[in-house]
Amino acid sequence: MDQILEIAIAVGPAIVVGVIAYYFFDSFLKNEEGRRRFLLHKETQKDVLPLKLQAYERLTLFLERINPTQLLIRVKPVTDDKKAYVDLIAATIEQEFEHNLTQQIYLSSECWGVIKSSKNALIQQLRKSVAKNEITSAHQLREYLIQNPDGQENPTRVALDYLKTEVRELFN
Structure with missing residues (x-):
């Protein structure tokens, strides 16, 4: 029994030092891996951010182009x-x-869902306006839609506001 106790006393500190070294080494490796991932993400963001901003710009242009007022003036x-x-x-x-x-x-x-919904809601609004009996021609329909007498919210404005919010979040 004394021999086992002597071995435990001799080996015990080595085991404690080994366990502590393992935890320090493990945390060091995790920290280094996290640092590498952060640097890689930072480098990737430098390349991706301009592409993201360009996509937001293009979709802003899309929403402005399908804005009923702009669209009806452009498409006769x-x-x-x-x-x-x-x-x-x-x-x-x-x-x-x-x-x-x-x-x-x-x-x-x-955001993509909001843009798709905006497009679909706009097309649905346009199709509903065809059913109005007091409108008999395409020119009357055009004037009616430009004036927006129903007071319906413009779906492209809702999507554009959401898009702007998402862009602001990129920089916060």
């Missing part, structure tokens, strides 16, 4: 048929959207 009716005019506007919105599809990789899922 080809015929007097109000349904054909709304179809033309909807096709223009879809074309603008498809042109900017790749930008979604730089946005959060929520």
Whole structure:
């Protein structure tokens, strides 16, 4: 029994020193790994941030281009048929959207969802306006939509506000 006690007394400090060294070495390695990841992330952000900002700029331009007032001034009716005019506007919105599809990789899922919802809500508003009986021609429809007598909130404004909020969060 005395021999076991002597061995434990002789080996005990070495085990304690070994355990302490292990924990120090382990925490040092974790800290170094975290530092390397931080530096790599920082280097990547330097390259990615301009691309993200460019994506936000392009989607801002998209939302401004599909803003009903801007869109209706830019896209004039080809015929007097109000349904054909709304179809033309909807096709223009879809074309603008498809042109900017790749930008979604730089946005959060929520922001991209808001932009898609904005586009869809705008097309839905346009299609609902065709059903109004007092509007008989594409030109009347255009004037009606520009004046916005229903007082509906512009979906592109909501998306643009969300986009601006997300950009501000990049710098906080």
